[in-house]
Amino acid sequence: MEPADVLAGLDPEQREVAEAVRGPVCVLAGAGTGKTRAITHRIAHAVRSGAVDAQGVLAVTFTTRAAGELRQRLRALGAPGVQARTFHAAALRQLTYFWPRVIGGDPPAVIESKLPLLISASRHLGRDLERSELRDVASEIEWAKVTQISPEDYAEASRKAHRTPPIPAEDVVRLYDAYETIRRERHLIDFETILELTAALMTEHREVATQIRQQYRYFVVDEYQDVNPLQKLLLDTWLGGRDDLCVVGDPNQTIYSFTGATPRYLTNFPVEYPDAAVIRLVRDYRSTPQVVSLANRVLAAARTPHRMSLIAQRPDGPEPVFAEYDDEPAEAAGVARAVRRLADGGVPLREIAVLFRVNAQSEAYEQAFGEAGIPYLVRGADRFFERPEVRQAVVLLRGAARSAGADDELAPTVHHILAGVGLTPEPPGGGKAREKWESLKALADLAEDMAAEGADLAGFVAELERRAGEQHAPPVEGVTLASLHAAKGLEWDAVFLVGATDGMLPIVYAETPDQIEEERRLLYVGVTRARVHLTVSWALARAQGGRRSRRPSRFLDGLTGRPAARARSSSSAPRERRQAAVPVSCRVCAKTLVAAAEQKLGRCATCPVDYDEALLESLKAWRTTVAKEAKVPAYVVFTDVTLQAIAEKAPASEQDLLSITGVGRVKLERYGDAVLGLCRDAADRTENA
Known part of the structure; x- marks a missing residue:
């Protein structure tokens, strides 16, 4: 590949980035504008044109997967010698190498x-x-x-x-x-100490600094809006006063200030480096004009001088949908129905995501999808290659690869091995069994794809090990449930932004103007995850039959273009006038409750509470029996949190039981008599004790 070929297919702004082969360079890249494409082509062009030596390049990013993607793209562009690592991986490599030489003994x-x-x-x-x-x-x-x-x-x-x-x-x-x-x-170090000690070694030992700076002369830092002061300290130490630095980021996607990240290093880059080239990428290749328009309008009221308006490059798509529900269970059920319609219309489940502000909100959707028979995966629960079934499968595949013959075909061999650990022709109904099946099916699908390209079993195992090192999981067929923070850097054909109420987005404890603006940027990040289909929804009450006192997020004011679409729900009561959301307080310590599970219990998870432990055990045993008879996961009957709430409140009537979140009219009809009977038995035992 000639240097000129590396530039082929870039838009004018991306090409300007690629041709700015020496720093300082600041790339302000909006969501979906191809920043990874721009910086990898820039590095490849610089290497292949001879402007820099591949061994002298250090590309730094924030996740193992992002670093792996950079390496993979650079290999494809003819620059395989470039080092692409996370801050911590690069620092740890240097620390481990130099510690025995300058400190002595084994590194921590x-x-x-x-x-x-x-x-x-x-x-x-x-x-x-x-x-x-x-x-x-x-x-x-x-x-x-x-x-x-x-x-x-x-x-x-x-x-x-x-x-x-x-x-x-x-x-x-x-x-x-x-x-x-x-x-x-x-003699231990944590991730922060890795960075501290590496910077200290270079500062206190001139020979260490000299060797590292001779090795790395050309730096690229991705997601620069997420850099924290400690990472900036290490970067400055690496540079040692030089300015061959290219940074890439988007101040409108700063959503990690609570961890210490700050966008000021990105926004002040031209001040720190007055001769820097500043290039803006604003052509959005990810989302339809309708999604891009909403994203731009979300930021229109932002208090920031660095706002960038995106310009959509894709064909038209459907308008975003704004849906209002009477309560959270109705919202979850409505989303499940909409997901089913999209799937029936040809949208793969792996291309659909439900995004929420806090992880506790996933419970309602796990339950709704379980009842609807829709497979799902919770992002952030565990890494794909760390799941027990995947680890077991990889061990078996590795052993098979060592004894495989030349005539062993990849796909049939992998299917045979995976069948021994639980892969069946048809998926199970739901719950953990379905999650395990989906993991194994993803491995089987990857084997079939690689077999079509002529790979053998040894090559397949090597690819799995590479992916495990880079946390590059194969796609799993199921709807993704993720927090807005966990969704950053990802994209789907269809996105449901749920729970968009004041008190949740912005979150109730966002008090200062800066904290409120970060919440707005979080909504912007969520909107820009969608390629085609986008639904933003909220519920006026937490529980079925509850007071509908919530209001939609203030960030949506003026954006719907019309009154919010009334979604079907189980309640036919007239709509009340919307009022400011009323915080739910802990009944023990009076602290405001944010997590959905704590709101359901009516107390902080850590606050002491008296309840009948025997009743809780009876409820769990009853749930196990009912779930087995119905051949459904136990949480489909009632979640653990709902059972805990029942045990604590010990309802004596149907109305008492119905007041507990997670116990709707349908479940009252199915299970109400049995649950109330168990509660009465517990009360009788207490009286007779």
Whole structure:
């Protein structure tokens, strides 16, 4: 491939990026504008034209999968020698190499999670904290470390940043300090320390800095709006005063400020580098004009000087749909019906996503899809190659590859092996069994695709190992359920943005103007995930029969173009006048509840509560029997949270039972008598005790 061929097919702005082979260069790339294409062609053009040496390029991004995609594209463009890594992977490689040479001994071991050390620190301090609290403390420590805040400065810094610590700030300080002490004593490093120590090695040992800077002379940083102060410190240390740097990002997609990320490094790039070339990519190749128009209007009211209007390049598509429901169960059921219509119309389930603000919102959709027989996967629950069935299958395939003969055909061999671990010709009904089947089917489909290209079993296993290293999972046939944060960087033919109410989007604890604007950008990210079909919906009440007091997100004001479409629901009661959303408070500590599961329980997950444990066990045993008889997953009958709520409230009448979220009219008719009977039996046992 000649250098000129690398530039073929680029639009004028992408070509301008590719031809700017030396830095400093700042690429402001809107959603769907082909930024990865632009920067990979830029690197390939620079290498193939001789402007730079491939070994001297370090392309940095934020996820293992994104780094793998960069490497794959660069190989295809004839630049296989370029290093494309995450910040942490690049730093750890350098730290591991230089530690024995300049410090001596083995380098520290890397911990995947802070939780075990925090448990030790908590016990050392005589505190008895829940794991959920310690996970939140870990997030606070991560924020402090990436923003270079020491334990003694945490309390004041968190107050100034308007953070809400999960426990008193003074206790976070003590845990943070104890955590760092234990980590150092045990010769361990976390992900933030990897970056700190690499920068420190270069700063304190000139020979280390000289060798690294001689190796890497040409830097590209993707998603630059997500860089935090610690990553910027390491990048500056790598550069050592040089300016051969290309950064790519979109300030309108800054949605990780709560982790310490800041867009100011991107927006101030021309100030830091006055001679920088600034190139804007605004041609959107992902979404239809209708979706792009809505995305532009979402940002029209944003308080930002860096707003970019996208220009759609695709043909026309359907207008976005705005749907209002009486309650959350009706919203979930309505989405399930709409998904079924899209699937019947030819849209693959893997090309459909349901996106929500917080992970707890997925429960209603898992239940609705389970009842409708629609397969789904929850993004962020576990990584594809870490699932037990996938790990088992890969081990078996690897063993088979070692003894495979020349005449063994790839696809039949893989199908035979996978059949032994659960792959059947037809999928099971739903739940965990369906999820396992979908994972195995994805492996089988990948084998068939590679067999068509002439691959053998050894090549297939090698491809699986490459994908596992890059977290590049094969597509799984099922609707994706994901938070808006987890959806960033992904796209689907059809997207359902659900729960778009004030108090959820923006989230109730977004108080400052900057926090509100980040919530607006989160909606923008959600809208721009859709290629063709987009539905934005909200529910006026949380539970069936509840007071319909919620209002649509303020970010939708003036965007629907007409009164919101009235969606069918089970309630025929007249619509009440919309009022501001009324926060749900914990009945124990009075704290405002945000998570759907906590709202269902009416209390914080960590607050103590008295309930009849025997009743809960009876309810679970009854649910198991009913689920087996109906041949459905247990959660289709009632979820664990719903059973917990029933055990805590011990309803004595149908009206009491109906007031519990997750118990609608249909389930009342099916299971009401049995559940109330169990509650009466529990009450009788208590009276006779």
